[in-house]
Amino acid sequence: MTETETKIDYSTTLYLPQTDFPMRAGLPQKEPEMVARWQKMDLYKRLRASAAGRVKFVLHDGPPYANGNIHIGHALNKILKDVIVRSFQMRGRDANYVPGWDCHGLPIEWKIEEKYREKGKNKDEVPVNEFRKECREFASHWIGVQTEEFKRLGIEGDFENPYTTMAFHAEARIAGELLKIAKSGQLYRGSKPVMWSVVERTALAEAEVEYQDYESDTVWVKFPVTKGPEDFAGASVVIWTTTPWTMPGNRAIAFSSRYPYALFEVETAENAFGPQPGDRVIFATRLADDCAAKAKVSLKMVRHIEPEELGTVECAHPLASLGYSFRVPLLDGDHVTDDAGTGFVHTAPGHGREDFDAWMAEARNLEARGISSKIPFTVDDAGFYTADAPGFGPDREGGPARVIDDKGKKGDANDAVIKALIAANNLFARGRLKHTYPHSWRSKKPVIFRNTPQWFVYMDKTLDDGRTLRDRALSAIDDTRFVPAAGQNRLRAMIEGRPDWVLSRQRAWGVPIAVFCDEKGEILVDDAVNARILEAFEQEGADAWFADGARERFLGDRASEGWTQVKDILDVWFDSGSTHTFTLEDRPDLKWPADVYLEGSDQHRGWFHSSLLESAATRGRAPYDAVITHGFTMDEKGQKMSKSLGNVVSPQDVMKESGADILRLWVMTTDYWEDQRLGKTIIQTNIDAYRKLRNTIRWMLGTLAHDKGEEIALADMPELERLMLHKLAELDRLVRDGYDAFDFKKISRALIDFSNVELSAFYFDVRKDALYCDAPSSVKRRASLAVIRTIFNCLVTWLAPMLPFTTEEAWLSRYPEKESVHLEQFPEVPAEWLNPALDEKWEKIRTVRKAVTGALEIERREKRIGSSLEAAPVVHVADKDLLAALSGQDFAEICITSAISVVEGEGPSDAFRLDDGTKVAVEPKLASGRKCARSWKITDDVGSDPSYPDVSARDAAALRELGVAPAA
Known part of the structure; x- marks a missing residue:
């Protein structure tokens, strides 16, 4: 040179x-600066102004609890919502996102009680509105914390004006929705078995329960036959249960006419106690051998039993000697199976939903037979037996036995009942069983089914439009879009099978069931009273219900009529199920119904469910047009994240180390409809x-x-x-x-x-x-x-x-x-x-290009060339369609080589070919000529322009046009 x-x-x-x-993003440092910029420029208001007059798109936010830092589930949920809202905003809609918070209920109340317990303070000694004030302050603090955490994720919304269920207007609207339901005759006071947390002293909804492994005492119990076929004399119907403590509540035995039953006689027995040779027992035929093995006896069949015969049978209670002297009928029940147990189901209507339904379905017939259909209250709110459990309640020496104690530990109830069954010679067998059992998801302690007076909403009462609430809800499900589609069947099955909606909770922090009733449970329906209640709630919040003189204030001149002020609070799911009223309906920047609700798949039994029921009860349809569900986040092995396993991934850590956009990209690239x-x-x-x-x-x-x-x-x-x-x-x-x-x-x-x-x-x-x-x-x-x-x-x-x-x-x-x-x-x-035709043509061109790049890759690997520009391959194409596609193309540029020759034919046998059968063969050749000092292509025309002797003609022309002076 x-x-x-x-x-x-x-x-x-x-x-x-x-x-x-x-190239290096520096997201952990740069993103917070961008959040600050958006806040300074008030991006949210600019978005609203830019969308003024457009058709609204509303994703209604399912409210998280305001009781702690956000976790990865929150991050997944909020990112999905943010992406949906932004995508509609950028496609011509007015997509306004209003975040919300669930502020009432046990999660927050429990936190305040924990603080009390640490100080040795008794919640019941604190004036209720002082306690509620602490709950409100606690929730307010965490709303502030979570707001900043959501913003850090890049979530854009009206964080200056969110909705909260504890806002005075919200509390007034929630109470107003309840009063609408009461006025329409859908609200009633009833006595039913509900899931009850002894630890938390309140009824729980299904959505507040999780199932954990639990070891239960199991017993096989003999009920002596007192009425039936002659050869049943001296025989016993045997039931099996994992809750011996419910025996004082037994009032019937269920069987199924779908299965065969038989009368058996004990032939041999290994134990000196329990069933002995000559005892006669009745089982479902296919379960008899399993039951005999549990009692270590052998059985011989005496005869088969017809279903009609079982329907005539009555038994004595196995604890009749303690005062349970009533008749125990046998009832045909659809819920009975013959895959476990004895084929007979111990029926305690105060301790099980199916037991209750089976008992109530026969109540009228039982009364006609002279059998009282009254359901006893055998266990109180603290888990102790009551006077309705003779021998185990207050009359018991040493005081009443207890099912579960304040710490969620097993009490002595099971042992007391089992000992009594042994003493009565009515224990056939006993054992222990590990199985899943309902626990409170807050206290993590087991719950019990307990018959208590509660407030319910009818599911099957015919309403003014000729439909029931269940009918309305099922119809609304049919009209709703579900993503993924399987969510529709899941929610439908839950609505089809659910019992009446229990609304009441025996707690302090929440919106009260703001009604008055008489001693029979009849509700006062008075528009003037209701107006006073709602006006007070609007101005003072729901605390007004618990203030001194509240009864007289609201009842006015009806205070002397003997109406009782209900002090229970509403299930928090009713609160969140009512959020559509004070957000979608009451805010002019939103609309009702929402276009979309999006939450985790557990909300088919939670927010989707309660929102559907509340809106169907008051408006006849769902408050949403579409429901989207996401799964839960597991660790990389597919295990549930837990602190004890040390596998928790927090969004805060990911953002600190990698940035929120990395977390968002993960959400976007995962199958969020499933567990991730x-x-x-x-x-x-x-x-x-x-x-x-x-x-x-x-x-x-x-x-x-x-x-x-x-x-x-x-x-x-x-x-x-x-x-x-x-x-x-x-x-x-x-x-x-x-x-x-x-x-x-x-x-x-x-x-x-x-x-x-x-x-x-x-x-x-x-x-x-x-x-x-x-x-x-x-x-x-x-x-x-x-x-x-x-x-x-x-x-x-x-x-x-x-x-x-x-x-x-x-x-x-x-x-x-x-x-x-x-x-x-x-x-x-x-x-x-x-231009599909052009796309098809270039697919052919790229097929040939693939063969060329494959050949050049080998040349590079073998160090015969460094850059592809050093090559000038000969490409043999035997496929006429591929050859036609290459016609007129600068194929050297497409393959990034200095030159290329395309010839028709199969090519030599040693040429490079792809394994996919493409009729292209490539002979790698080196380019001839000199290397252009500007473009690095190797061509024969380098130096053809004397003003620029070390570059190609193309580059020389470009230099001249750029005004680059020739070398001196």
Whole structure:
């Protein structure tokens, strides 16, 4: 190389990428700065102003409890909601997100009680409204904490004006909804078995219960037959139960006419106590051997029993000697199975839902037979037996036995009952069983089924429209879109099988059941009284109900009539189920019904369920048009996250180490409809995917630094640019359809693949030479810049709902004069860009290209070439369709080689071929000529322009157009 040939610095003549957008994201530092910027510019209000007059889209927020830092489930939930709201906002809707909080109920009350217990303080000695004030302050504190944590996730919404169930207006509306239900005759006081937490002293809803492993005492108990066929004399019907303590509550035995039963006689017995030879017992036929093994006896069948015979049988209670002297009938029940037990179900209507239903279904018939249908209250709220349990209650020496104590430990009730059964010679066998059993999800202690007076809403009472609440709810489910679709059947099954809705809780922190009733439970319906209640709640909150003189204040001139003020509070699910009233209906920036409710799959029995029932009871339909459910987050092994296992992934830690956009990308790339997994490896996978995506955006920003905004007509664009616009039009459809279907994985996967495969590994690679080296007037370069500009605008706005921080950074880097990418709309993509025929043609071109790159990869690996520009392969194509597709193409540019020869035919046997049977053979050859000092291509025309002796003719022309003076 001569001295003159070294005087031009060709790197300064190239259109190399230039950008301040860093390769290293630094998200943990940069994201909080962006949150602060959005707050300073009041992005939320700008979004509302920009959407004024558009059709509203409302996702109603299912309220989290305000009682602690957010966890990964909160993060998943809020990110999904944020993506949905942003995607509709950027597609022409007014999508306003109003966050909410559940502030009442046991979770918060329990926390205050824990503080009391630590100080040796008794909650019951504190005035109720003082206690409620502490609960309110506790909830308010955590609302503030969670607000900042949600903002850090990139969630955009009306955090300045959220809804809370403890706001005075909300409490007034919740009470108002209850009064509507009461006025319509749907509310009643009844006595039914409900799940009861002895530890927390309150009834629990199904949604407040979780099932854990538990070891129970099990007993097989003999009920002596007192009435039936002659040969039943002296025989016993044997039941099996895992709750011996419920025996004092037994009032019947259930059997099933679907199964065969038989009378058996004990032949041999290993134990000196219990059943002995000659004893006669009745079992379901297929279960007799199992039962005999438990008692260590052998049985012989005496005879089969017809179902009609069992219907005539009555028994004595096994503890009759203690005062249980009533008749015990046998009832035919659909809930009886013959897969475990004895084929007979011990029926204690005060301690089981199915027992209660079976008993009440026969109540009228039982009364006609002279059998009282009254259900006893055998256990009190502290788990002690009452006077309705003779021999175990207050009359017992040493005091009443207890089922469960204040700490959730087993009491002495089971032992006391078992000893009494042995003494009465009515214990057939006993054992222990590990099984799943309901526990309170707050205290983690076992619950009991207990008959208590509670307030219920009828499910099957005919209402003024001729339908029942169950009918209304089932009809609403049919009218609702479920994503995934399986959610519809799940919620339907729950509504079909659920009992009446129990609303009352025996606690202090919540909205009261603000009604008055007489001693029979009849509710006072008086519009003037109700108006006074609601006005007070609106001004003072629900504390007004518990204030001194509240009864007289609300009843007014009816105070002397003897009405009782109900002091129970509402189930917190009624609170959250009513949120649609004081948000969707009462806020002018929202609408009723909501377009979407989105929560975890457990909310089919929780918020989706209670919202449906409340709205169906008061408005005849669901408060939502669509229900979306997500699964739960497990660790990388698929195990439930728990502190004890040390496998908890907190969103705070992920954001601190990697950034919120990494967490959001994980949410977007996972099958959120199912249970998901998260851990270090999965986070790293998303970091890697993010880096590639970021580098694609960074390269576009660098390249667009040379963009002058010139528009090129579609007809004037090269084929490759028209192909990329076709790909973009296909993606536009996929992205919009994906957001409508809430299928974020489909969108994210498509955009990541597009960035990695179509752009970085293909289009950008092919066009880099033209973009960097072509003259300013080059149509190819100008068209490519226009297409990259379009790709950037589409890709960044499409990703904005998913990755709000990264896309904001990229957008402002490209358009510093603009305020925010989140104020933009998805670009309109013309339908004319779609060109399936061109796509099909280029699939053929890329098939041949794949063979060339495969051959060159081997050459590089064997170090016969360094760069693909050192090659000038000969490509043999035997497929006429592939050959036709290559006609007129600059195939060397497409393959990024300095030259290439395409010839028809099979090619030599030692040529490179793909294993897929493609009829392409490649002979790697080295390029001939000199290496261009500017483009690094090896060509025969380097030096053809004497003014620029060390570059190719193309590069010389570009230098001349750029005004680069020839070397001196």
